[in-house]
Amino acid sequence: MNRSAPFYLFMLMVVFSPLAIDIFLPAIPAMADAFDAEMASIQALVGIFILSLGAGQLLAGPLADRYGRRPVALTGVVIYVLSAALGAIANSIELLWLSRLLQGLGTCAIVVAAFSGVRDTFPKERLTALYSYLNGVICIIPALAPLLGGVLTEFWDWRANFVFMAGYGLLAGVLILRGLPETRPEGTRADGALISWERYAPVLGHPVFQFYSVMNMLGMAVILAYVSFAPAVLMVDLALSPMAFAAWFGVNAAINIAAAFAAPSVIARVGKRNGLVLGVSLCLLACLGLIALQGWADPLAFMAPVFVASIGFCFLLAxxxxxxxIPFGERAGTASALLVCIQMSGAALVLALISLVPLSAALRLAVLTLLPLSWWLLSRLRAQQYGQIKAAMES
Structure with a gap:
């Protein structure tokens, strides 16, 4: 079995998710007009996708361990393309919701195959750098996709965004079909029930996984809240045009890119523990900035703290x-699935809960940027478990 997989394919695979989230954001007002729907109904397309992406991991991970990364990835691509095509021809908001639900399921299969494939293919000492590079690729898409979505919407209509997603899926699918080998290690075939507590318990019960998966989730909640709140803050409250919104979105994405690609070098120099402290501290600084600047009716008053939080987010995820x-080489598919499930569905749940709090968007985001520090402090109180976490930081 050939386990040598080119890293560029994994980079193509992780693009599917942010592309599906970000490309149609400038088209949200046009979509609301087209369906004569409330803005909240269109904004729900992001939440439906994220929840589906996260929950689907519970099945995609065991499937990747049982049948291999390659067939799971290819099946996910087929579902992604068909669901994007369904979104392009949808004539009701309900059908559009269904397309996003299916698109999330297809994406989750691709993401599981990508992350477990990286874990299969490369040595653990390179994983921090490689995952940071994948996050850098993920951050490139928010810089480009809203600009592309704005152009597609202005010169055609909102449906062109879904046509583009289907086209990307077809192109990337051909490259994956031709170039992605099976990377699953020998002896890791998972038999028995696909979804069972016995399969997940060793992963969920590991203190290192508990700490890092929740920290990962909280970092994702920060960026997901920004994606959800920014259209309302910038295009509704501050009356920016879709292209101006896309420009601000692009600036933040450019900062994400620089931070994601710089993070491995910084972490290698200061160590994982200090790198994590840096990420948590930057989120705290963003929290203070959002609180201090909330009364200013200027895009920079909202976006400057977001820029700081985005850098912190890159360190947390890297x-x-x-x-x-790292502790789960023999069940990387299941562990990857649980990690993304907690990251995505957990972040969506946290966002849904904070959205119920009667605060402004800026203050809601401030609360979320405070949570990584809270989790860090809570973990330190669990002395025995924190010893294992600290050892993992130093490895």
Whole structure:
């Protein structure tokens, strides 16, 4: 079995998720007009996708361990393309919701195959850098996708965004079909029930996985809240045009890119523990900035703290994503699935709960940027478990 997989394919595979989230954001007002629907109904397309993406991991991970990474990835691509095509021809908001639900399921299969494939293919000492590079690729898409979505919507209509997603899926699918080998290690075939407590318990019960998966989730909740709140803050409250919104979105994404690609070098120099402290501290600084600047009716008053939080987010994910999977080489598919499930569905749940709090969007985001520090402090109180976590940080 050939386990040598080119890293560029994994980079193509992780693009599916942010592309599906970000490309149609500038089209949200046009979609609301087209369906004569409330803005909340269109914004729900992001939440439906994220929840589906997260929950689907519970099945995609065991499938990747049982049948292999390659067939799971290819099946996910087929579902992604068909669901994007369904979204392009949808004539009701309910059908559009269904397309996003299916698109999330297809994406989750691709993401599981990508992350477990990286864990299969490369040595653990390289995982922090490689996961940071994957996060850097993920961050490139929010810089480009809203600009592309704005152009597609302005010169055609909102449906062109879904046509583009289907086209990308077809192109990437051909490259994956031709170039992705099976990376699953020998002897890791998972028999028995696909979804069972016995399969997940060893992963969920591991203190290192618990700490890093929740930290990963909280970092994702910060960026997901920004994606959800920014259209309302910038295009509704501050009356920016879709292209101006896309420009601000692009600036933040450019900062994400720089931070994601710089993070491995910084972490290698200061160590995982200090790198995590840096990420948590930057989120705290963003929290204070959002509180201090909330009264200013200027895009920079909202976006400047977001820029700081985005850098912190890159450090949190660069360290947490790889560290959570290191103990589970023999069941990387299941561990990857649980990690993404907790990251995505957990972040969506946290966002849903904070959205119920009667605060402004800026203050809601401030609360979320405070949670990584809270989790760090809570974990330190669990002395025995924190000893294992600290050892993992130093490895």
């Amino acid at each position: 360290i947490s994503g790889g560290a959570a999977l």
